[in-house]
Amino acid sequence: MxxxxxxxxxxxxxxxxxxxxxxxxxxxxxxxxxxxxxxxxxxxxxxxxxxxxxVKHCKQCHNISDTDVCDICTNPLRERSLLCVVSDIRDVIAIENTGQYKGLYHVLGGVISPIDGVGPSDLHIESLLERLPGSEVREVLLAISPTMEGDTTAFYLTRKLRDQQVRITSIARGVPVGGELEYTDEITLGRSIVERTAYGKV
Amino acid sequence: MxxxxxxxxxxxxxxxxxxxxxxxxxxxxxxxxxxxxxxxxxxxxxxxxxxxxxVKHCKQCHNISDTDVCDICTNPLRERSLLCVVSDIRDVIAIENTGQYKGLYHVLGGVISPIDGVGPSDLHIESLLERLPGSEVREVLLAISPTMEGDTTAFYLTRKLRDQQVRITSIARGVPVGGELEYTDEITLGRSIVERTAYGKV
Missing domain, CATH: 1.10.8.420 (RecR Domain 1)
Structure with missing residues (x-):
């Protein structure tokens, strides 16, 4: 040009x-x-x-923040027993926008991906393991994209979190709202059947 | 958000x-x-x-320039007998990228559009009429998009240029290269027949 x-x-x-x-x-x-x-x-x-x-990164959850500790971590109205682990700051924003989550967050800063040269030590996993003992957290909710790298990261985390006194949960996999069964891939549709919920629960 | x-x-x-x-x-x-x-x-x-x-605007052609008069206007290798009138700077870049044009330019800075409150006096039409008398320009090539506003502008210009000693031409309308006759609109296809050219001319 x-x-x-x-x-x-x-x-x-x-x-x-x-x-x-x-x-x-x-x-x-x-x-x-x-x-x-x-x-x-x-x-x-x-x-x-x-x-x-x-711009700063929150010392506790590694979310983006204007202060040393972010607004979510310092908010007294948030549930301190629930900690949501996400890979990226964008995921925090996406979950906040649903209005369905009132707990705390922990931002990993990526997912384990050997091809891209990202190992566990490149993510904020150590600080996650350090913040749990003695904290009020009783449940760690893994909200990581169900890709190969995401699943690997989630698997690694469950192994690391095994010895901590917390319940480990994962966001539900299933047919997206508005999605058509016919066009849903087999694995998702299969999991949506295996993990079926009581009708009208949500 | x-x-x-x-x-x-x-x-x-x-x-x-x-x-x-x-x-x-x-x-x-x-x-x-x-x-x-x-x-x-x-x-x-x-x-x-x-x-x-x-960034400056060329004093002669109103193209964008780092200097008072742009590189195209000062280039001694450009044909000074041919002047291409376009509405926007992007059109200059598009035409330059074809490598098919070696003349000068005149950028109007828009098209006549009463709905948007753009009249002839808002465009660089006066300076076009002023630069022609006594110049080497023998042909004014109108390269204005064939929209309603574009056609209005072209019509207005032909009226204004009538008294000048220049030939007024327009870029060819026709079926785009790679386009399919079946999907070409009737007006374009009709004009491509009326304005047919000798086979193999280009």
Whole structure:
């Protein structure tokens, strides 16, 4: 692609480094910024710089936070007996948005994936094992995506958590709400039958 | 959407103002920036600020440029007898990428669209009429999208250019390369027949 300006080319190249943004989209974004009030560009630049420079990770749960310990960990209204283990911050946001969970979280920061060179020591597993003894946590809910890597991670965690005085649970697997039985894969459909629940329970 | 951090929320809000980027995508971008080296975020912010602050518009053709007159206008190898009128800078880039055009450009900065409150005086039409007399331009090629607004703009321009000593041409309308006749709309197919060309001409 030929650009009429080195400044635009540079901006397009940086924008195109973002995930899911190709050079054509990056050009559209750059030209959009040029059309808008220049203040808009400065606000955007300031917001991402400020975020990158100042955002913290909660010392307890490794969630993103503006403070040393996050709002969820310090909230006295959250159930301290329930701890939900997720791989990513996005999962925390997704679960929070359901409004169905009132316990605490622990963010692993990924899943075990030998192909990508991610082992257990690269995740926040040690700090999970350290925070449990002496805490109020009675149940650890594993909310990890049911992929190969996710299942491996969950399996590793259950082994590590075996000696702790906690109940280990997992989010339900089954046919998604609005999904059609016919198009549901065999494994999911099979598990939804094996793990059937009393009708009208939820 | 509940965010664990005001800083992230702010960054997501600013990113989501970009066209085609919703809040979910914006969050993905923000979390991506948090995972990458912080230098990456600063480079991105610097690139867009620098672009917004320093980019210029060519005084002759209104194309984007790093200098007062753009590289195309100053290039002695371009044909000065041919002037291509486009609505947007993106069209210049698209035409340049074809490698088929060696003339000059004139960027209108939009199309006439009464619904959006854009009249002829909001476009760079006056400067087009001013640059023609005494110039080497012998042909004005209208390369404006064949939409209702585009056609209105083209019609307006042909009226305005009538008294100038230039030939007015338009990019060919027809069946796109790789397109199937069966799925081509009637108007396009009809025009491709009326404006048929000698076989093997291009």
């Amino acid at each position: 030929n650009f009429p300006s080195k400044l635009i080319e540079n901006a397009v190249e940086e924008l195109a480094k973002l995930p899911g943004i190709g050079r054509k989209t990056a050009l559209r974004l750059a030209l959009h910024l040029l059309k808008e009030e220049s203040e808009q560009t400065f606000l955007l630049a300031e917001a991402i710089i400020k975020m990158r420079a100042e | 509940n965010f664990p951090s005001k800083l992230i929320e702010n960054a997501v809000e600013e990113l989501a103002k970009l066209p085609g980027i919703g809040r979910k995508t914006a969050l993905r971008l923000a979390l991506h920036l948090l995972k990458e080296e912080s230098e990456q975020t600063f480079l991105l912010a610097e690139a867009i600020i620098k672009m917004r602050a320093e």
